[in-house]
Amino acid sequence: MLGILRRIWGDGASGQVARKRMQFVLMHDRIDITPDVMEAVKNDIIQVLSRYMEIEGGSVKVDLEQGKDFMALISNVQVKRVFRNSKNSD
Amino acid sequence: MAGRIVVVTSGKGGVGKTTTVANLGTTLAKKKYNVVLIDTDIGLRNLDVVMGLENRIVYNLVDIIEGNCRKEQAMIRDRKLSNLCMIPAAQTREKNSITEEQMKALCVELSSEFDYVIIDCPAGIEQGFKNAIAGADTAVVVTTPEVSAIRDADRVIGLLEAALVKKINLIINRLNARMVKKGDMMSTEDIIALLSVPLLGVVPESEDVVVSTNRGVPLVHDRSSKAGAAFRSMAARLNGESIPLDGDSQGLFGRMKRFIWN
Numbered sequence: 001m002l003g004i005l006r007r008i009w010g011d012g013a014s015g016q017v018a019r020k021r022m023q024f025v026l027m028h029d030r031i032d033i034t035p036d037v038m039e040a041v042k043n044d045i046i047q048v049l050s051r052y053m054e055i056e057g058g059s060v061k062v063d064l065e066q067g068k069d070f071m072a073l074i075s076n077v078q079v080k081r082v083f084r085n086s087k088n089s090d
Numbered sequence: 091m092a093g094r095i096v097v098v099t100s101g102k103g104g105v106g107k108t109t110t111v112a113n114l115g116t117t118l119a120k121k122k123y124n125v126v127l128i129d130t131d132i133g134l135r136n137l138d139v140v141m142g143l144e145n146r147i148v149y150n151l152v153d154i155i156e157g158n159c160r161k162e163q164a165m166i167r168d169r170k171l172s173n174l175c176m177i178p179a180a181q182t183r184e185k186n187s188i189t190e191e192q193m194k195a196l197c198v199e200l201s202s203e204f205d206y207v208i209i210d211c212p213a214g215i216e217q218g219f220k221n222a223i224a225g226a227d228t229a230v231v232v233t234t235p236e237v238s239a240i241r242d243a244d245r246v247i248g249l250l251e252a253a254l255v256k257k258i259n260l261i262i263n264r265l266n267a268r269m270v271k272k273g274d275m276m277s278t279e280d281i282i283a284l285l286s287v288p289l290l291g292v293v294p295e296s297e298d299v300v301v302s303t304n305r306g307v308p309l310v311h312d313r314s315s316k317a318g319a320a321f322r323s324m325a326a327r328l329n330g331e332s333i334p335l336d337g338d339s340q341g342l343f344g345r346m347k348r349f350i351w352n
C-alpha cells in the first residue's frame with residue numbers, strides 16, 4: 001500500500017522525505033520567523049516592487065530555502081508590466 | 091580534580107534518556123570510576139526500576155535539598171558495583187520543589203567526591219529541564235530517527251548552547267538498520283547533518299533493552315547484546331577514549347568521518 005502511494009506521489013523513500021522536511025522545519029525553528037513575519041516580509045516586497053512594476057499580488061511567494069551551506073530567501077513574483085519611468089517613480 | 095557533570099536530555103519523552111543514564115553510568119563504574127546517577131524526573135521517577143533498585147528507596151533528591159537527610163542517606167548503592175550509586179527522584183512532589191541554584195550546588199558538591207555525576211533529565215523544556223542542566227558541563231542529547239524527536243532535540247541543543255553548556259553530544263537511539271537500508275528511516279548521516287552536533291554513538295532498536303528493563307539489570311552487563319555494546323562504546327567515548335564509530339550498529343560511516351568523536 002505504501003509502495004503504491006509512493007509511486008503515485010513520486011516522493012522517493014520516506015527517509016529522504018523526512019530529511020527534507022526536517023531541513024525546512026529546523027531552519028524555521030532556528031531563525032524563529034513566525035508566519036506573521038513572513039507575511040510582513042512578503043507585503044514589503046510587494047510594496048517595493050510595485051513602485052517599479054505592476055505585479056500579480058496574489059502570485060507572490062516568499063520562501064526560505066536551505067542550500068548546502070547557505071540559507072536563501074527565494075521570492076517568486078509574477079510581473080504583469082514594467083513602468084516606463086520606473087527609475088523616477090519614487 | 092573535580093569530576094564531570096553530565097546531563098542526559100532530549101526534549102521529547104520516551105526516547106531513551108533513562109536507559110542511557112543507567113547504561114553509561116554502569117559502564118563507567120565497571121571501568122572503576124566513582125559514579126553517581128541522579129534522577130531529576132520528579133513525580134515520574136524511573137531510573138530506580140531501570141537500575142533494579144526500587145525497593146531500597148527511603149530518601150530522595152528533594153529530601154537532600156530540603157535537608158531532611160544527609161545526602162549519603164539518599165544515595166542507593168548498586169547491587170553489583172560498589173562504586174556506583176543513585177539518588178532517586180521524589181515521586182510525590184512538584185517539579186518546582188527545587189531550584190536551579192540548589193541543583194547546581196548539589197552537583198558541584200557531588201563532583202568533588204565522584205568522577206562522574208550523571209543526571210537523568212525529565213522530558214520537556216520547563217523547570218525540570220532547567221534544574222537538570224543547571225550544573226552540567228557536558229550534555230548528551232538523545233534522539234530517535236523520527237521527525238518529532240529530532241525537532242525537539244534541535245530545540246534542546248539551542249537551549250543548551252544558550253545556557254553555555256560546554257560540550258554537547260548526540261546519541262541516536264533505536265536506529266532500525268533494515269529500515270534505513272530500505273530508505274524508510276533517516277540515516278545517521280542525515281541526522282548529524284541536520285543537528286550538527288558531534289555523535290557519541292548509535293544504539294540499534296533492540297528487544298534486549300526491554301528484557302534488561304524488565305529484569306532491572308542494565309544492558310551493558312550482557313556481553314552478547316549489540317545494543318549493550320553500543321552503550322559501552324559510547325561510555326568509553328564520553329570518557330575520552332577513541333573508539334571508532336564503525337564498530338557500532340551501522341557499517342557505513344564514510345563521509346561522516348569529520349564528525350567522529352574526539
Ligand SMILES: Nc1ncnc2c1ncn2[C@@H]1O[C@H](COP(=O)(O)OP(=O)(O)OP(=O)(O)O)[C@@H](O)[C@H]1O
Nearest residue numbers: 103104105106107108109213264294295296299300
Ligand atoms: N534501543 C532501544 N530498543 C528498544 N527499546 C528501547 C530502546 N531504547 C529505549 N527503549 C524503550 O523505550 C522506552 C522509553 O525508554 P526510557 O524510559 O529510557 O526513555 P526516557 O527518555 O527516559 O523516557 P521519559 O521521557 O518518559 O523519561 C522504554 O520502554 C525502553 O525500554
Ligand SMILES: [Mg+2]
Nearest residue numbers: 107108131136
Ligand atoms: Mg526517563
